[in-house]
Amino acid sequence: MLITELKSRETIEALLTGKVFIINCHGCKEVHFPEKEAEALQKELTGRGIVTGIMTTDYICNPENMKLRLKKHMSEIAMADMVLVFSCGVGVQTVAEYLENKKVCAACDTYPLPGYQGVTPLEHKCDQCGECFLNITGGICPLTACSKSLVNGQCGGAKAGKCEVDPDMECGWERIYRRLKQVGRLDVLKCPVQIRNYATDKEV
Amino acid sequence: MKLSEKFSRGELVVTTEVGPPKGFHVEPMVEEAKEYLSNITAVNVTDNQSSVMRLGSLATCVALKNAGLNPIYQLTCRDRNRMALESDLLSAAMFGIENILCLTGDHTKLGDHPGAKPVFDLDSVSLLYTVGQLEKGVDLGGNELVGEPPKFCKGAVVSPCSDSIDAQLAKMERKVMAGAQYFQTQAVFEPDKFIAFMDKAKQFGVPVQLGVIIPKSVGMCRYLNANVAGVHVPDELIDELKADKEKTKAGITGVEITARLIKQCLPYCQGVHIMAQGWESKVPDILKLAGL
Amino acid sequence: MENYTKYRLKEIDELAPFLAETDKIFVVACNKCFKEFETVDEPDCGEFVKLAEAQGKTVTGSVQVDFLCNKTQTEKKLKDLIPEGTKSVFVVSCGLGVQTIASMVDLPVYAAANSLNYRGHHGMALTKKSCDACAQCYLNMTGGVCPIVDCAKSLVNGQCGGAKNGKCEVDPNKDCAWEKINKRLSQQGRLGELKSQPVQLRDYSKINFKVINDYVQSIRESRFAGYYGGVHPSEKKELCENEPLLRFPESDIMVIPLSQHSGAPAKPVVQVGDYVKVGQVIGEPAAFISAYIHSSVSGKVLAIEERVHPATRGGLSVVIENDRKYVVDESVKPKGDLSTLSKEDIVNIVKEAGIAGMGGAGFPTSVKLTPGKPIEAVLLNGCECEPMLTADHKLLLHYADDVIYGLKAVMKAVEAPKGIIVIEDNKPDAVELLKSKCEAYDDIEVTVAKTKYPQGAEKMLIKRVLGRMVPSGGLPADVGAVVCNVSTVKAISDAIQKGMPLIERVVSVTGERIKKPGNYLVRIGTNVKEVIDYCGGITGGDDYIVKMGGPMMGIQLPSVDVAVIKGTNGIIAIEKDESEAVACIKCGRCVDVCPMELSPLYFAKYHDEENWQGMKDKNVMDCMECRCCEYICSSKIPLLSKIKAGKAAVRGMK
Incomplete structure (x- = not known):
């Protein structure tokens, strides 16, 4: 696909x-x-x-x-x-x-195509990072929804809720914040500093 | 001074290398370099060698330069994307660093930060090309640099005793095409292989420095054989190290072997690069014994 | 086979902090994809429930779903499933499934698993990874070995110094990619090509996710246009769409099967030695669902005997020696003006003309015209969504007035206030012609549908045009619609205006192995082999198959020595596929293309296990045998034959 x-x-x-x-x-x-x-x-x-x-x-x-x-x-x-x-x-x-x-x-x-199942391209993306961050982001993937794949929150580039890379794209962290607020889970933003582990790509 | 000047005069170029410390106290290293390496043409400064995080190569180069040595700034593509590499090259030019050595770099997984993101935006060939572009006054984005462009003597590496020698020669050719002005080789313990390699490599018309590592111990040789690509210490040399343990421990055997290797290979190459690996103090002895 | 299972449960210490914060958990688990279809009950869901309960949490329920990221289906499956009082949802799936659920429910959604990380996309039926979709394919300079995926550093300018014994510095079990590249190129004497390449710089801007996302959006829209699923096989209409419609020179011997329709075969009403005329009844319906059969030529009945049936239905055929005089039977005369005919008259005329669905299914049309329910619209299927076939297209161009006349007759018969002619957008000339002809009628309109197979299937057509779903086991009349093929209504027009029963039809003789493809007006009973020979025969060797109908729904002929029947819209000779079925890898494509929103992969599995109840539970009876699943199957599993066997077994269960 x-x-x-x-x-x-x-x-x-x-x-x-x-x-x-x-x-x-x-x-x-x-x-x-x-x-x-x-x-x-x-x-x-x-x-x-x-x-x-x-x-x-x-x-x-x-x-x-x-x-x-x-x-x-x-x-x-x-x-x-x-x-x-x-x-x-x-x-x-x-x-x-x-x-x-x-x-x-x-x-x-x-x-590359977002998603990898079936023949229908999906609206969601998964980078197969091997250390799913969705638990601290209300189910919105920070790796694919944020242009910089930031995992610790919004950068300073968002303007009017839009991404600095593409003004047509919503800031991923803006969406994450909104979602967390919506489901009453803003407390997860106080989680420890996240550092990505790029060595998860063991052969599967 | 640029190594290329010396090469072009047909002079033998002798270099060695130092590894920056894991910390910012660079003085002991500089002192040692001043003591033992002052007569050397130039000194390589490694860049997070073996993917182990250390003091920056450029800062260390500046410290050595201030101490009167001629540093070779090593750059790898593992940790920086093209922008960072270009920017650091400009910084080097500002500090008056004249010699560089472009490498791809070991993979992050091999070092002390295995979870780090391996960059490899560029590689050794494209890095050489990039330097060439900067020297023409344009960056990789096609933008013009302000003022006089930098000018470096660009070096690269090659592995003459590699088991995939054809792939290495092909890559060497591409490096030459991309602007490499000299080569330092991976450590050679097998002169025959090196001579055979040089027979093919001489067609490129670019000076090659024989790379040597001082064999410190039998254990070290075994480690090299097991783990380091393109390096093979033959059994005879290991036996030689085994023969007189005291002499080996004192470093005399290693110095003898190294000097002998240099003598055997020198007629076929344009210089020597000694990787002392902490035995910088032995470098003068080696050079003396090799008649340099 | 290698297991591409997309996720692995997170470790307990990773999950504990999140479990600690919540209770009353609902669990949604994906049944995984890209792994051999060994079990219908993946263990991860149960494992997680156990783990959560061990932490003292209440699990309000759990569900295991196929292809969780298939939002259309997941939304339906999850509807009203999460119990009141549930505080959070834990999703056992890859990141796609988690995000799909998170976008659907208003509760906190947690990932209970990590997506497995591997480099490179893996195609469909592949057992190793090899393409990173870099948008700047380097394979041409590397002898077909990918430097992006195969090299740990993704180097594009040659080997690094890290290779040892031809192995990678990162993984000593992995061959150095550049070693492989050099070997491959030197083997082919192409090393020079590599050396002369300019310095390669990767361009990361080639992958512009904005462009890709917009593209994806458009693809999704086109995939879901009108109805869920469907496919777009190569149309290959060009083989004969520009060939004129010609009359086929009749055979000397006509073989007219008494079973050309669904339902009971007709009863022969002539005897060997009788002289029959064109349009004369030679078979009468033997049951409510059955049809009249007429002679298509004049001549002597030579035999009434078993002949090879094109659709392997078996049964008797009437063999007639064509005297080439084409003496028309006395019964053939115009039936009067449409305005003077009652709806019962029309149904009778259609019945007596032996008209059965000419799109291939062969359902007796007179039965369709007595729906017993109020009908809002008659849909005329002029889609011809089957690749290659152009018979309906030709018919629309040549007999537009007859088609409209026939539609009017059907509308009158079922008392429908509206008629809609549906034509796919790959036939713009027919669209234009019919549109202009229909301008004169207030109650007839032309709808242009985007080309997608199986657009012409009744249920799809209704969904596409009326936006209504025919219920499982139901008929079009249940949603106020009657669907007819354009050829069928043309036959109705002939039956009323000329009094001529259904004795000939338009047939496309095509396919890449037919020497001279064409469109012919062929009398029922004509020998297929003669038709093929007339079209120059078959090209090439014996690696071809002949189908009656199109490549998708056509039936492979048991022999070419069979007769053209009422449902023969095409005779095609195509390449034989040499592939062999391999194990299902749960790629999910069959689920994605099934227009009936079924899960064909289960049909294959249950068929092999002879689990007919399982087949029934997965609604195999709703399958309309469009063959989309088999077409798209990445493992080339003969799904249709398994489905047919399953349906037969389920019917036997009753």
């Missing part, structure tokens, strides 16, 4: 060497995949006679199914000098790992 966007035309042109085999992954298309742009580009490349084959499929991040589906395209891949993958970074790496002797390139950039 990532957002993918086509790299610039010049960037993609610069990658091209000889014949190309193309893979499109539509697994996360319900979120975003630049289907039309990708199609237009591929049509043009095909017109130039440099495309040996195109496979459009889903979830190439699942290596087993990716291999099964690639099977019938192996001769087209063999004819190609490179494989151009239209997918998120996960898909490109899965293909690159499988075709490790082929030049495998990414035609897209991948952007």
